[in-house]
Amino acid sequence: KAGVTQTPRYLIKTRGQQVTLSCSPISGHRSVSWYQQTPGQGLQFLFEYFSETQRNKGNFPGRFSGRQFSNSRSEMNVSTLELGDSALYLCATHPGLSAAEQFFGPGTRLTVL
Amino acid sequence: DAKTTQPPSMDCAEGRAANLPCNHSTISGNEYVYWYRQIHSQGPQYIIHGLKNNETNEMASLIITEDRKSSTLILPHATLRDTAVYYCIVTETSYDKVIFGPGTSLSVIP
Numbered sequence: 001k002a003g004v005t006q007t008p009r010y011l012i013k014t015r016g017q018q019v020t021l022s023c024s025p026i027s028g029h030r031s032v033s034w035y036q037q038t039p040g041q042g043l044q045f046l047f048e049y050f051s052e053t054q055r056n057k058g059n060f061p062g063r064f065s066g067r068q069f070s071n072s073r074s075e076m077n078v079s080t081l082e083l084g085d086s087a088l089y090l091c092a093t094h095p096g097l098s099a100a101e102q103f104f105g106p107g108t109r110l111t112v113l
Numbered sequence: 114d115a116k117t118t119q120p121p122s123m124d125c126a127e128g129r130a131a132n133l134p135c136n137h138s139t140i141s142g143n144e145y146v147y148w149y150r151q152i153h154s155q156g157p158q159y160i161i162h163g164l165k166n167n168e169t170n171e172m173a174s175l176i177i178t179e180d181r182k183s184s185t186l187i188l189p190h191a192t193l194r195d196t197a198v199y200y201c202i203v204t205e206t207s208y209d210k211v212i213f214g215p216g217t218s219l220s221v222i223p
Contacts, residue, residue: 004156033211043157043200043213056210090156101147102211104156 002026004093004105012111018079021108023091025072031055031094032074033102034066038087049074050096078110086112115214116140116203122218125195131188133217135201138182144205146177148186150197151216157200160186191221 005024013019025032033056034046045058049068066076072093078085088109092102118136125131137146147162161168161175163184168175174187188195200216 035213042215045210045212048210058210088154092156101159101162104149104158106156107154 006105025093029093030096033092035090117201119217131191133186137203147202149200152197
């Protein structure tokens, strides 16, 4: 079974630009969560999508948004990039059963210059 | 804030058991204890989870105290590849605003 795929793996942007990251879940997984990881703040929950609906949201500004498609693939978008947005962005997918584990992708390393 | 408290770092000799503690004194009755680990620059990897009974799988054992206020993850024979940050998480469902604390950085020493 193929794992969680995230594209691109590395990205360099400049302040003020916007970026779109993609996550393809494991086949059959309908829940996709996004996390931001920085050395200072650790792993922080951004949002979770299930059946194309945002079901949970963390404490991030509106510049961070996401969506999920009918095939469960998800994208997250960050607009008006700031230096502090430099981070490893991870997605995690889940079959939808409440107590099952999440499967994390390898992440996208975003650098904002 | 995370609902768990873990020591920031631990060392373990290769081949010995690694016992990683976690305190979760405010855990509620329907919350599970999950353990994940993250090897440098990779995505976190699920290890094990439990509600109130001890659990064992091919990777580790999870011992939860009777009052459920603390737990211990046991790696029975630690190898160098077990060097990672280990996260203990308490959550009702594995996807609902999961909050990761700073975790325990485990170093397995030859």
